[in-house]
Amino acid sequence: MDGEEQIKKAYESILMHDFEQAVEWFGRAIAMNPHNAAFHYKLSITYARSNKLNKAIEHARQAVRMDSRETPYRLHLQNLQAKAFMVKAERYFTENEAQLWLAVSLLKRAIELDSLCLEAYLLLGHGYAMLKEYDQAISAIHTLLELDPQHEMGRRLLLEYQQRLKEKNNDSNERRKDWI
Structure with missing residues (x-):
């Protein structure tokens, strides 16, 4: 299996607003195909939507490491890193x-x-x-x-x-x- 069925189930979970279940399905897809940059990217987006910034950055970095040619992966990582800098900056106000x-x-x-x-x-x-x-x-x-x-x-x-x-x-x- 290549994880595509798990990705479909993750998206079904997202449509039902069950982001925790979606994370679980994305994780299963990654376990089946750990070198699939797109899976890490999709999991990163889900973590970001759930305000789990560190996990989102971790998986975005993995996606970029696996496929640095994909501009959306790089932009997503940069956006997450920018958000992390803002969160940190707010602590210094x-x-x-x-x-x-x-x-x-x-x-x-x-x-x-x-x-x-x-x-x-x-x-x-x-x-x-x-x-x-x-x-x-x-x-x-x-x-x-x-x-x-x-x-x-x-x-x-x-x-x-x-x-x-x-x-x-x-x-x-x-x-x-x-x-x-």
Whole structure:
């Protein structure tokens, strides 16, 4: 047997919204044909849909290792890795400046991997705003809005960050006047 029957059963399970059963069927297919990159890719997608990011990345890596020519496999792995960077970055959103810079760095890496990820740009803008780097926050939100001009939160944050930048610049000008 080559595992195709198990793949069919996995898809039937998905249609019934039984993702745990689908994972089990994909696992059986892989046990029968462990070097089938497509099986690992399909299992990775199922894990990703179940928010089991580490398992999803593990099987996506296996699919890419087995068949690196398949562009969908590589893109899927990159998207998962970007998501992992975002999840990690969110843990560093604190009042600690060093941790905020680490979050910004992780989000930039996520964007390198998935340049269409709206959430990464949104979080990047938020991180920069927390650091009072409003020019960079505005730039991140601008990119978000180029990708999705109707993004409501992005539109709201753009106005907020522009206002904060204006206030910051006014404060700087006032301090300069006091020195003169």
